[in-house]
Amino acid sequence: MFQSHSPTATASFDEATTALQGSGAVLDAVGWFLDHVFGAGMDALADRLGAPMLGYPYMQRAYLAAMCIAVIGPLVGTFLVHREMAMIGDTLAHTAFAGVAVGLFLNSALQLTLSPLLTAFVVAIGTALLVELLVEHAGAYSDTSLAIVLTGGFAVGSILITATDGGIAVGIDAYLFGSLATVSTANVGILVSMSVIVGGLVALTYRPLLYVTFDATAARAARLHVRLYKRLMVVLTALVVVSAMQIMGVILVAAMLVVPVAAAAQLARSFKQSILLGILAAEFAAIAGVTLSYTYGIAAGGSIVVTAIGVYAVSLTSRKLRRRVPSHRLARLRPGREEDGLEADGGGKQ
Amino acid sequence: MTTATGVTNGTADAVVSVRDASFGYGDVPVLESVSLEVEPGAFFGLVGPNGSGKSTLLELMLGLRRPDGGAVSLFGEPAHEFDAGERIGYVAQDASASKEMPITVREVVEMGRFPHVRLSQVLADEQTVVGALREEPLKTLTGGANALLGRLSTEDRRAVDEAMAQVGITGLASRRIGRLSGGQRQRVFIARALASEADLLALDEPTVGVDAESREQFYDLLHDLNASGLTVVLIEHDIGVVTTHATDIACLNRQLYFHGDPSEFVRTDALARAYGTDQHVLQHDH
Numbered sequence: 001m002f003q004s005h006s007p008t009a010t011a012s013f014d015e016a017t018t019a020l021q022g023s024g025a026v027l028d029a030v031g032w033f034l035d036h037v038f039g040a041g042m043d044a045l046a047d048r049l050g051a052p053m054l055g056y057p058y059m060q061r062a063y064l065a066a067m068c069i070a071v072i073g074p075l076v077g078t079f080l081v082h083r084e085m086a087m088i089g090d091t092l093a094h095t096a097f098a099g100v101a102v103g104l105f106l107n108s109a110l111q112l113t114l115s116p117l118l119t120a121f122v123v124a125i126g127t128a129l130l131v132e133l134l135v136e137h138a139g140a141y142s143d144t145s146l147a148i149v150l151t152g153g154f155a156v157g158s159i160l161i162t163a164t165d166g167g168i169a170v171g172i173d174a175y176l177f178g179s180l181a182t183v184s185t186a187n188v189g190i191l192v193s194m195s196v197i198v199g200g201l202v203a204l205t206y207r208p209l210l211y212v213t214f215d216a217t218a219a220r221a222a223r224l225h226v227r228l229y230k231r232l233m234v235v236l237t238a239l240v241v242v243s244a245m246q247i248m249g250v251i252l253v254a255a256m257l258v259v260p261v262a263a264a265a266q267l268a269r270s271f272k273q274s275i276l277l278g279i280l281a282a283e284f285a286a287i288a289g290v291t292l293s294y295t296y297g298i299a300a301g302g303s304i305v306v307t308a309i310g311v312y313a314v315s316l317t318s319r320k321l322r323r324r325v326p327s328h329r330l331a332r333l334r335p336g337r338e339e340d341g342l343e344a345d346g347g348g349k350q
Numbered sequence: 351m352t353t354a355t356g357v358t359n360g361t362a363d364a365v366v367s368v369r370d371a372s373f374g375y376g377d378v379p380v381l382e383s384v385s386l387e388v389e390p391g392a393f394f395g396l397v398g399p400n401g402s403g404k405s406t407l408l409e410l411m412l413g414l415r416r417p418d419g420g421a422v423s424l425f426g427e428p429a430h431e432f433d434a435g436e437r438i439g440y441v442a443q444d445a446s447a448s449k450e451m452p453i454t455v456r457e458v459v460e461m462g463r464f465p466h467v468r469l470s471q472v473l474a475d476e477q478t479v480v481g482a483l484r485e486e487p488l489k490t491l492t493g494g495a496n497a498l499l500g501r502l503s504t505e506d507r508r509a510v511d512e513a514m515a516q517v518g519i520t521g522l523a524s525r526r527i528g529r530l531s532g533g534q535r536q537r538v539f540i541a542r543a544l545a546s547e548a549d550l551l552a553l554d555e556p557t558v559g560v561d562a563e564s565r566e567q568f569y570d571l572l573h574d575l576n577a578s579g580l581t582v583v584l585i586e587h588d589i590g591v592v593t594t595h596a597t598d599i600a601c602l603n604r605q606l607y608f609h610g611d612p613s614e615f616v617r618t619d620a621l622a623r624a625y626g627t628d629q630h631v632l633q634h635d636h
Contacts, residue, residue: 082450082451082452203499204499206499207461211464214453214458215442215461217414217440218440218441219461221412221438221440221552222435222436222440222461222464223433223434223435223465224435224465265452268452269454270454270457270524271453271454271457274452
């Protein structure tokens with residue numbers, strides 16, 4: 001079955017997520033949506049396909065959560081991958097783990113009731129901005145410094161978890177590997193809210209983000225606030241990995257920012273198309289992964305990632321095969337198309 | 351040392367004016383007491399050996415860096431405070447970040463319009479939001495929504511089409527830029543500057559790795575654009591290209607060894623002194 005972990009962990013996550021919701025309005029709205037819209041649709045689908053699993057409320061929550069991750073992962077990941085910053089997601093996920101540990105440790109040591117998810121957001125966003133400041137100072141991303149931050153975050157997390165009273169009982173594997181079986185309405189609420197926030201921010205800043213991703217120096221010459229957009233990009237990454245971490249797990253969450261994007265890049269003709277194809281690939285992986293996880297009783301995060309890698313392999317192969325078809329045969333297949341490469345080189349003189 | 355914010359005393363209408371500028375990375379001096387001017391409509395060629403500070407000087411001229419001493423002005427304003435980004439076009443050495451990035455030629459050229467869809471561009475000079483809403487409610491609202499979402503207007507799209515036609519890449523509009531040749535790619539970046547309606551086009555060794563024939567076509571295109579009034583600043587390692595096309599030449603190796611007319615440049619020993627070896631200029635015949 002699903003990744004197992006102790007009830008204590010579930011309880012702490014639920015407390016965490018519920019506390020983070022603040023007012024219950026969002027939670028109520030998501031609960032209503034889950035029951036009356038998404039749930040009703042899934043119930044109908046369960047009847048039609050004769051697949052009762054689609055009707056179970058905990059499976060419906062799992063599907064909706066995974067589908068939200070499949071939207072925001074590639075949406076932000078497309079910019080990261082093409083800025084050659086694929087590792088930042090992994091780095092931030094590992095420091096978010098330290099953030100969870102900080103929350104649990106402070107609660108235990110100082111008798112506080114902080115939400116570990118809140119401390120995870122704070123630590124991940126703080127690290128994101130710190131990494132970006134280091135890059136601004138050094139001028140380039142360095143593998144070495146990312147590796148130090150990644151392992152450092154994880155090391156601090158593991159120390160704090162073991163130093164916390166009852167820390168081991170919290171179930172370290174719940175954070176490391178994530179779980180779909182225990183997705184609460186509050187978890188789904190956070191993911192739905194993040195989808196709206198991240199989606200909205202990307203929609204508002206799409207063009208400058210694209211310019212900065214493609215050609216940061218020219219963007220600076222055109223007087224765009226390049227540093228601001230770069231910082232926004234890493235903060236968005238922190239938001240995505242922290243909100244998806246509980247389901248995908250610290251170790252695998254970054255895959256959703258990278259693998260579907262790499263698959264889409266093989267076939268997409270434009271940047272917009274690559275975002276859409278990335279989301280489609282991720283949705284396929286999410287739905288197939290959750291289904292496989294339930295059917296065979298295997299880890300959900302792992303199933304989603306392996307499916308996504310399968311999609312990547314298929315798109316890579318299909319691109320290679322397409323390239324092996326000689327171009328003159330393609331031209332004959334499409335008689336209306338001009339040999340535009342020749343035209344551009346020869347006919348450009350004004 | 352004077353401050354970078356000091357008012358320049360260069361010619362009022364110069365596109366770029368550099369006054370006694372110096373710059374260093376930490377303790378390493380890169381530029382020492384450089385002064386020059388780029389007049390409107392000039393084709394300004396900047397030559398010098400590798401590591402001579404050419405790219406740094408270009409960055410100072412565009413306001414991307416501030417000088418440690420001296421002053422740089424761009425269109426009459428301190429360069430680093432200048433914010434009309436649409437007036438500047440920049441083409442780097444093989445600029446596309448990653449050739450694997452799935453982005454079309456049109457998407458790249460459209461970037462030239464981004465500075466035009468800013469919220470501040472919706473309002474005419476001295477106009478307030480309330481005033482604009484009262485005078486032209488529909489135009490202000492649609493313009494504001496477009497600016498907020500970064501959507502291009504019909505006028506923006508027309509500028510993009512015209513720019514692509516001008517450099518002869520209309521047929522490539524939906525191609526991925528990573529799949530083009532080096533020469534075609536650099537034309538795309540020129541088109542981006544033209545779509546922006548830039549007054550100044552700055553290029554940093556744009557034809558490295560481009561084959562000889564495409565290079566010649568590329569420089570002919572630059573020549574024609576300059577003849578139609580565009581001010582061009584070009585960093586180029588091929589001195590022959592610069593002496594053929596430029597109207598002004600600056601020869602740099604940390605300090606300025608020459609600044610003036612190309613015909614004069616080939617008669618001086620500035621090149622030999624800047625490069626520290628015996629250099630001869632090979633004139634290209636066109």
